Amino acid sequence: MSTYNTSREEIAIVSFVELTPAEASQLDEIETIQTIVSRATDGAGIARDRIGFTVSGSCDMLVGRPFSWIMAMDGAGVSKPIEESHVEMDGAWALYEAWVRLQHGDIDAALIYSFGANAAEDLMQVLALQLDPYYLAPTGINAAEVAALQASAMLAGGATERQFAEVAVRAGLAVSVEAALAEPYTNRPLRASDLPRFSDGAVAMVIARGDYARSVCARPAWIQSMAHIADSHSLGVRDLSKAPSLEKAARLAGVGEKPTDLVEVHAPFGPQEVLAIEALRAAGLHGTAALNPSGGTRAAQSVMVAGLAAIGRAASAIHRGEASRTVGHASSGPALQHNLIAVLEERS
Amino acid sequence: MQQPIDGVLEAPYVMEYTYRRSLGPVMSAFFTALRDGRLLGARTASGKLVVPPLEWDPETGAAIAGLEPVAEEGVVTAATWVAAPEARHLLQEPFAYALIQLDGASTAMLHAVACASLEACPVGTRVKLVWSESRTGSLRDIRCFEPVK
Numbered sequence: 001m002s003t004y005n006t007s008r009e010e011i012a013i014v015s016f017v018e019l020t021p022a023e024a025s026q027l028d029e030i031e032t033i034q035t036i037v038s039r040a041t042d043g044a045g046i047a048r049d050r051i052g053f054t055v056s057g058s059c060d061m062l063v064g065r066p067f068s069w070i071m072a073m074d075g076a077g078v079s080k081p082i083e084e085s086h087v088e089m090d091g092a093w094a095l096y097e098a099w100v101r102l103q104h105g106d107i108d109a110a111l112i113y114s115f116g117a118n119a120a121e122d123l124m125q126v127l128a129l130q131l132d133p134y135y136l137a138p139t140g141i142n143a144a145e146v147a148a149l150q151a152s153a154m155l156a157g158g159a160t161e162r163q164f165a166e167v168a169v170r171a172g173l174a175v176s177v178e179a180a181l182a183e184p185y186t187n188r189p190l191r192a193s194d195l196p197r198f199s200d201g202a203v204a205m206v207i208a209r210g211d212y213a214r215s216v217c218a219r220p221a222w223i224q225s226m227a228h229i230a231d232s233h234s235l236g237v238r239d240l241s242k243a244p245s246l247e248k249a250a251r252l253a254g255v256g257e258k259p260t261d262l263v264e265v266h267a268p269f270g271p272q273e274v275l276a277i278e279a280l281r282a283a284g285l286h287g288t289a290a291l292n293p294s295g296g297t298r299a300a301q302s303v304m305v306a307g308l309a310a311i312g313r314a315a316s317a318i319h320r321g322e323a324s325r326t327v328g329h330a331s332s333g334p335a336l337q338h339n340l341i342a343v344l345e346e347r348s
Numbered sequence: 349m350q351q352p353i354d355g356v357l358e359a360p361y362v363m364e365y366t367y368r369r370s371l372g373p374v375m376s377a378f379f380t381a382l383r384d385g386r387l388l389g390a391r392t393a394s395g396k397l398v399v400p401p402l403e404w405d406p407e408t409g410a411a412i413a414g415l416e417p418v419a420e421e422g423v424v425t426a427a428t429w430v431a432a433p434e435a436r437h438l439l440q441e442p443f444a445y446a447l448i449q450l451d452g453a454s455t456a457m458l459h460a461v462a463c464a465s466l467e468a469c470p471v472g473t474r475v476k477l478v479w480s481e482s483r484t485g486s487l488r489d490i491r492c493f494e495p496v497k
Contacts, residue, residue, distance in 0.1 A: 125436075134375055135400045138487040139458055140436035145445055148428035149458075153447070156426065156471040188429040188466055232406045236447050236456030237398070240426060 002252045005227040008103050012213040012220030013344065015044035015206040016312035016319070021300045024200035029068070032115055032202045033075030040204035041111065046216050048077065051206070052107025054084040055098050057091035057114035058304050061126055072115065090114065091203060091308030092266075092330030092340050098207055099226055108212040115202035116304040123198045123303060131334060132233055143334065144195060147269035148187035150240040150335045154271055155189055157241035167270045168193035170291070171298045194270035201302025203309050221315035221326070221344040227252035228340035235335060243272075246279040246329070246339035253327075253341040256284015261323035263289045266297050266310040266330045273298075275336060276329060285327070293317075307331060311342050318346050374403045377415055383485040387477065389418040389453055396454035406455075420477040421496060422450035422457075427473075429466040439492055444469050448493055460492040469495050 017039040024032055033056075041048055054076055060068045069086050076082075087093045091114025098110035127143035151164065165180035174180035174193040183191040207213075213220045229245040229252070231238050238244065250256075263280065267273035277291060294313045297306035307330025314328035324346040332338040371379060374390060378401050381388045390401030390412040399418050404411060427446040430437060437443070438460040446469070447456035462478070463469035475493040483489035 134371070134379075135487060136458055139438055139445070139460070140434075141445055141458065142436075145428055145430070149426045149445060149447060152428055152471060153426040185429070190428075234402065234406065234455070235458055236400075236449075237402075237406045240447070 002227065005225045005252045005254075007099070007223050007225065009105050010210040010213070010222065011099060011102050011207055012217065012222045013205060013312070013315035014109075014208045014213050014217035014220050015040045015046060016203070016315050017043070018203040018309055018312065019201060021199035021201060021302075024202055024302070029063070029072040029115060029117060030075040033072050033113055033204075036202050036204035037076050037111065037113055040113070040206050044206065044216065046109065046206050046208075050108045050212065051111045052083060053098060053101045053110040054082050055086065055094040055101075055110065055112055056084075057087045057089050057094035057112075057308065058116065059088055061129060062116055062118060062121060062303060076111070076113065090304050090306065090330050090332050092311055093228070093332070095205065095207070095308060095311060095342070096226055096228060096340060099223060102207060102209055105209070107209075109206055109208040111204065111206055112308065113202065113204040114305045114308050116302040117200050118198040118301075118303050121198075127303070127334075136235065144187045144190065144269075146235065146334045147272070148190045149235065150275075151189045151194070151269070151271040153240035154275065159241070159271070159274060161189060163274050164189075164194055164271050167273045171270065171273075171296045173197070173270075173299060190269065190271070196268050196298045196301035199300040199302055201300065201305040201309070203305055203312055205308065205312055205315075217319065219319050219321060219346055221318035222347050224343040224345045225253040226340065226342045228338065230333065230338040233333070233337065240335055241275075243275050243279040243336045243339065246276055246331075246336060246341070247283045249339050249341045250280050250283035250285070250327075253343050255280060255327055255341060255343060256286060258325055259287025260285055260289040260325050260327050261287060262293060262314060262317050262326040263291050264294060264296070264310040264314040264326070264328050265292060266307040267336070268298065268301060268306070268331065270298065272331070272336050276331070280327065280329070287325075289327070307340065314342070315344055318344055372403060374401050374412065374415065379485040382487075382489040383483045385479055385483065387418045387420060387450070388415045389450070390414075391416055397452055398455050399450050399453040400457055418453060419451035422448045422453065422475060424461065424469060424471050424473045424475060425449050425456050427461065427466060427469060427471055438488070443492065446475070446493070448475060459487075459490060462492045462494045
């Protein structure tokens with residue numbers, strides 16, 4: 001484990017809430033944030049005045065309105081000025097910023113939230129806007145087609161379509177492996193059950209230090225470590241059948257140092273879940289780890305939210321007493337380009 | 349005293365990026381060569397050939413050693429089938445998107461392969477470049493790749 005990736009202060013996830021897709025689809029952005037922030041703070045017995053830092057993760061491209069996140073911030077409560085920040089990324093990276101901020105040791109708690117109004121868009125096209133404008137975007141390729149190329153490279157490297165189908169069943173997107181394999185291809189070698197179901201969504205989380213964390217949470221999910229690494233943006237420069245940055249981040253975070261009870265990975269496309277688990281195992285993941293027991297994020301994939309949701313679910317398993325060491329993963333960029341790993345632990 | 353104004357005041361408003369940007373020394377050379385019907389790659393200090401070229405070695409971040417001509421034939425390393433092309437696509441008849449590793453290159457390039465079905469151009473297929481008839485200095489100066497007979 002790298003020293004830079006280890007918590008220097010005792011910092012724990014003490015509260016995590018997510019809105020159901022049905023709830024999210026009924027609310028506008030401000031109402032959404034008002035609801036989740038109030039559940040994650042007031043609802044968990046955390047006083048707003050103990051929160052010294054607020055940071056959100058979202059993408060204005062999804063709403064098509066510049067500085068959308070500033071308007072949305074009204075929902076977090078800013079009538080008394082707050083210290084805040086924003087990342088134009090999945091909320092998992094907002095968590096990373098909050099975790100770094102808390103290590104200064106001068107504030108008790110930080111609030112993180114993220115939201116994505118996805119349902120109205122052609123997300124496969126919107127996500128292609130992150131490709132480089134010279135060598136990739138002019139080909140007209142979209143996100144599903146990029147993921148299909150990755151799946152093709154995986155098959156050439158020895159993976160099987162049966163593995164993809166098994167992941168689809170675990171995600172609740174197919175009733176059986178046979179049923180998944182019987183589906184026609186949408187983007188060969190991908191089938192409908194390999195693709196995400198995009199939906200509106202929002203999550204909020206509170207992380208806190210030492211004694212304050214213990215005072216507001218019976219079983220805090222202590223952040224042992226966090227690390228994130230990115231691979232090259234060029235699809236043809238790296239071997240798409242592997243996720244080297246995920247493996248490296250997992251090593252930096254010390255995933256293999258102890259047995260793990262539960263893993264929640266954020267894989268926007270099914271085959272990427274196979275790839276992510278392989279990379280975690282290569283980095284030393286061991287123990288009786290349950291893999292994506294929540295079903296993963298694909299059945300209700302909310303862009304900008306899903307990564308923080310995966311880490312939040314890994315924390316909730318500790319809050320509920322179902323696990324004592326868990327690993328949460330978030331990804332960003334095309335074809336699992338950028339990966340973040342959080343190792344969470346129960347402490348007596 | 350202020351004079352009354354007749355009619356509604358109007359001013360032009362054009363949505364535009366009011367700047368131009370350069371492609372830089374490497375991509376500029378690559379796209380100029382494409383326009384002239386030649387393909388260039390970047391040789392790194394460690395001896396690898398990056399196609400299409402980048403300004404820096406993707407592994408070390410060091411500046412590349414130089415540009416050099418690249419073969420117009422290579423091998424498909426990944427492929428997906430586009431059964432119903434849309435306006436955004438490179439070809440308007442069904443085709444394969446593929447990563448193509450050109451002979452001598454250490455990396456692969458994303459482009460279209462014109463073939464009858466994915467069975468006709470799976471991973472491992474040898475393909476060759478087909479130039480567009482009119483070339484302007486963009487990636488679309490390459491019309492597509494096609495299997496070598």
